[in-house]
Amino acid sequence: NLDAKNMFFFYATGVTPAMTMKMVGEGSQYAGAFVDAKGNPLDGSKTYRLHMPPNIPAKDFWSFTLYDNQTRSMLQTDQQSPAVGSLTKGLLVNADGSVDVYFGPKAPSEKESNWVQTIPGKGWNTLLRLYGPLEPWFNRTWRPGEIEPM
Numbered sequence: 306n307l308d309a310k311n312m313f314f315f316y317a318t319g320v321t322p323a324m325t326m327k328m329v330g331e332g333s334q335y336a337g338a339f340v341d342a343k344g345n346p347l348d349g350s351k352t353y354r355l356h357m358p359p360n361i362p363a364k365d366f367w368s369f370t371l372y373d374n375q376t377r378s379m380l381q382t383d384q385q386s387p388a389v390g391s392l393t394k395g396l397l398v399n400a401d402g403s404v405d406v407y408f409g410p411k412a413p414s415e416k417e418s419n420w421v422q423t424i425p426g427k428g429w430n431t432l433l434r435l436y437g438p439l440e441p442w443f444n445r446t447w448r449p450g451e452i453e454p455m
Contacts, residue, residue, distance in 0.1 A: 327443050328438075329438070329439060329440050329443065330364045330437050330438075330439060331437060332436075332437075332438070333434060333435060333436050333437075333438065334434075334435045334438040334442055334443075335432050335433065335434055335435075336432065336433045336449070337430060337431070337432050337433075338430060338431050338432075338433070338452055339374075339430045340452075341353060341451070341452045341453065341454055342451035342452060342453050342454075343454070345454075346374075346428055347408070347423075347428060347429050347430060347431070347452065348423075348428065349410065349423035349424040349425050349426060349427040349428065349429055350410065350423075350425040350426060351409060351423075351454055351455075352407065352408070352409030352410070352411070352413065352454070352455045353407065353408045353409060353452045353453060353454055353455060354405055354406070354407055354452075354453050354455050355369075355405070355406045355407075355408070355449060355450050355451070355452045355453070356403060356404075356405055356406075356449075356450035356453075357403055357404040357405070357406060357449050357450065358403050358447060358448075358449070358450070359399075359401050359402035359403045360402060360441065360447060361391070361404070361435075361447070362435060362438055362439035362440070362441040362442040362447050363391065363435040363436055363437055363438060363439065363442075364436075364437030364438075364439055365436040365437035366390060366391045366392050366436050366437075367390050367391050367433065367434060367435050367436065368388050368389065368390025368391070368392070368393075368433075368434050369388060369389055369390060369406055369408075369421060369431050369432070369433055369434075370386075370387060370388040370431065370432055370434065371387040371388070371408065371421050371423065371429050371430070371431050372387075372429060372430050372431065372432070373427065373428075373429060374427075374428035374429060374430060375427075375428070380422075380423065380424065380427070380429050381424075382422040382423070382424060383422060384421065384422045387421055387422065388421060389406055389418075389419060389420065389421050390434075391404075393418060393419075394418070395417075395418035396418050396419060397416065397418055397419050404419065405419060406419055406420075406421070407419055407420040407421070407455075408420070408421050408423055408429075408431070408452070409422070409423055409455070410422065410423055410424065410425050413455075431452075433449055
C-alpha cells in the first residue's frame with residue numbers, strides 16, 4: 306500500500322481516504338493506463354478505442370481524463386477539457402448499455418462525443434475515475450476493456 310500511495314501522490318500530488326479506501330457507493334476510485342493493449346506507450350499520433358462493458362459501476366458518474374506524460378498536467382488540446390465520461394453532453398451509449406471511448410488526434414466519424422483529442426508526437430496517459438464506485442468494481446466482476454489501437 307505504501308508504494309501505491311507514493312505513486313499516486315507523485316502522479317496526483319495528493320491522496321485522500323476517499324481515493325484509497327473501499328467505500329461502496331461513496332468516494333472515488335481510479336485506474337491509470339500508460340500503455341495500450343499490446344504494452345506500447347500511448348502515442349498521441351495514433352487513434353485508440355476502449356470498450357466500457359454495460360453496467361459501469363459508478364453510482365454518481367465516471368470519466369476519463371488525459372494527462373501529458375512530461376508535465377503530469379491535463380493534456381492541452383483544442384478541446385475545452387481533455388476528458389469524456391457519463392456526464393458528457395451527447396455521449397453515445399450502445400444499445401446494450403456499453404460505451405466506446407476514443408482517443409486520438411482526430412475524432413472518428415460520428416463519434417465526436419465519445420472522443421478525447423491527443424497531440425501527435427506527445428505521449429499521454431489516462432485515468433478512469435469512478436465516483437460512487439459500486440461493488441462490481443471492488444470485487445472485479447466488472448472491468449473496463451483495454452486501450453486498443455485502431
